[in-house]
Amino acid sequence: MAPERASAPAGQGADAGPRGASGLRANRNWQKLWLGQTVSQLGDYVFDVTVLLWVGTVLAKGRTWAPTAVSGVMLAAAVPTVLVGPLAGVFADRWNRKRTMMNADLIRAGVIGLLLLVPLFASDLPLWAQLAAVYTAVAGTSVVAQFFNPSRFATIGAAVAEEDRARAFSLASASANTVSVLGPPLAAPLLFTVGEQWALLVNAVSFLVSYLCIRFTDVPAATADHNGGKGDFWAELAEGWSFIRGNNVLATVAVSVFLYLFGVGAVNVLEVFFVSENLRTDPSWLGTLNGALGAGMIVGALLMARTARRLGERRLFGWGILATALLLFVYARSTSLLFSIGVLGLVGIPLGMVNAVLGPMLLNEIPNRLLGRVNSALNPLVYVASVSSMSLAGILVSDLGPDFAWSFAGLHFHRIDTVMTVSSCLMALAGAVAVIRLRTGRRAAPGAEDPAAAVAVPDDPR
Template sequence: MPSSRFHLINRDFTRLWTGQAVSTVGDYVFDTTLTLWVATEVARGKPWAPVAVSGVLLSVGAAVLLVGPLAGVFVDRWNRKRTMLRSELVRGGLVAALLLFSLAHGLPVGLRLAGIYLAVFALNAAGQFFAPARFATVGAVVAGEADRARAAGIGQATTGAASIIGPPLAAPLLFTVGVQWAMALNALSYLFSYLAIRSVRVPASEASAGAAPRVWRELGSGLRFYAGHRLLVVLLAVSVITQIGMGAVNTLNVFFVTGQLHATSGEYGFISMAFGAGSILGALLAGRAVGLVGARSAVWLGLVLTGVLVFGYSRQSSLLTGVLLLTLAAVPAAVLNTAVSPLILGSTPSEYLGRVIAVFNPASQLAGMVSVAAAGWLAATGLAGFHGELAGLHFGPVDTVFAVSGLLVVLAGCYAAVALPRRSG
């Protein structure tokens, strides 16, 4: 447990963060190891191995889209600290069960894959209860727009750091000691998170449990609240537009780097590391940025700057300038993502927070999934072989998608500047 002498914002947030940091690293190790395990062992040598791997990602998406909105109803009625604790125990138990399942080597491949998909779905379904409960708890133990932005920034920076630390650990664990050790590590990370959360002091008004919810009625009530709240509707619209733009960049970036930036596939890692470093820097600066200009301005300015830099990235032809532009783009992107949290917390009554997050996150993820599919189709078929000139600039298939993506994000920023209400309440 963290020492009382070390506080990021306050004692309770520090303990929440400590649990998050350990469990997030465990999740990245587990996710990467699971992908490698399916690709290199479970479906080894099969022509449908890529489809088997994509099944893992589809299981994650299905949990978010199917369980997420309903989970928000229960989170708004249940004791939120207890919800987090039980979610961690359930997730730890599911990983332990998958560990035992992985030891059954004689099972048919189809049955092994079905077990993996079911476990991944259940893990992420439990996560749909944990995430909004944690979001609401952070809002309860951290007060003020600037500190809430700082808390969101620390959380985002932690996730970014885990995405850099976790995956490189996965391959050595899998190929030297086996997939079971990665699963054991993840199960222990959930136990650590459970112990950290257990020591958090939650205000009495947030800790009390409500009556059993009437699920469909209360889901409808939450949707009506969301639809009638201008700030939340604008934030969701902005998030969807941004996901569409940035999802295309994430999907096609490897082709842009190896094509237009004339880099090798081995050098692609520098781009990923650069974006991760920029994201961490932006997340850590977010609290100060929100304190200077406010969360509202941080959102629309971050969108405009990100879009301009992504458009500039689309025009690059060397790896060095590409790395520089994408690193710079990651900074305002992280700031705007972080600034959204205090806006939602400041404008949403506590009894609706679970349902609000359960609408916002799945809708944003769905937009990202649509963007991934659309970007792949455009680059492979719709814009295949495309070459054009505009204002003296040459455009090919992938950089055209990137340029349009950057412009979409700029338009989202302009829309946010006009449509976001001056006051979050």
């Protein structure tokens, strides 16, 4: 690879745009990163759904252990996030971040390319070997992603001026929500009409597109953050966790996100049963409901930047969670399909705002040298909260049984809406914690070496 050039501050390098131009329209570094991220995410969605269908309906077709085989795919993706993610953050802070992202994309393209050999030689491979290859590929790409994701987060923070970050994350989140709606429907036709190898090829190519987009960015020098490379690994790891504990905003985000996602996880796993038992309609409508939620999230993400300027990022985070919880409570009480579609569309708006505002909030709090470690420490919360919640919700609903019913204050509850109501209350608690704790700011300790380590004054209208 060619040596990287020293570059100007965020958004002002050789690719930042014409003289006198400002904002994201002139920031070609951001545009290339955005394009690469969007294409890569589309490939990931196609890949994820394809692998689940491939394992469940092709490799394990007709087997009693097919659900377990599908669960193995999800486990292979989740375990590296929890176990490797926090450790990878140390290296993401030590290594050149642009080169880390490029190497990660090439490795993932290579892993998926090797997986293409499985359908090509399926007749010569025993079933266990094919499943082992799938699990290994999924786990391998997940491990590499733990190095890529914090590096990308830090790179976007340095490539985009602070006043443009809210808009940048708003557009990136809207793109992610769009491909989350478009990607899964593409997977099944690819698998059942032209075969799984073409879906795998789409994902491999998406990594190569991402590589090229990153390769031709003029990444600001601040993202090539070498911290010696041979420091005390465990001390560096502990420094990230200590920074979270000592920063009011980050500690509050960690607690709120855990409670919030604990509630969301239960709703996700129970939705199919809610459609059949509470809405009393065919489960095939679940796709329409999810589409309404996705559409709302796109709208919410696009509105985030403007709303954050009016309310402030912290207020938007806390009140957005509270609004999501309230609308989810209304959804849990619904018995009409059309009403539920409308409510889920509304749920998506504050949900999209909350997801999009997290990025700029974190960048305002974390010093550049700690971005990888802090980001990698927070990410496992998503998986731990979601997986724990989904497991507990499934056990509770199974134990309650289909005939469970009770009443309170004139409201009648059954097993699914009971758990979903409790979930909305957990989300409301998460929002209340954020609203209360983020009303006042606390400055960093004297001697903090990065201005981003300081907490902004209360209600700062960014």
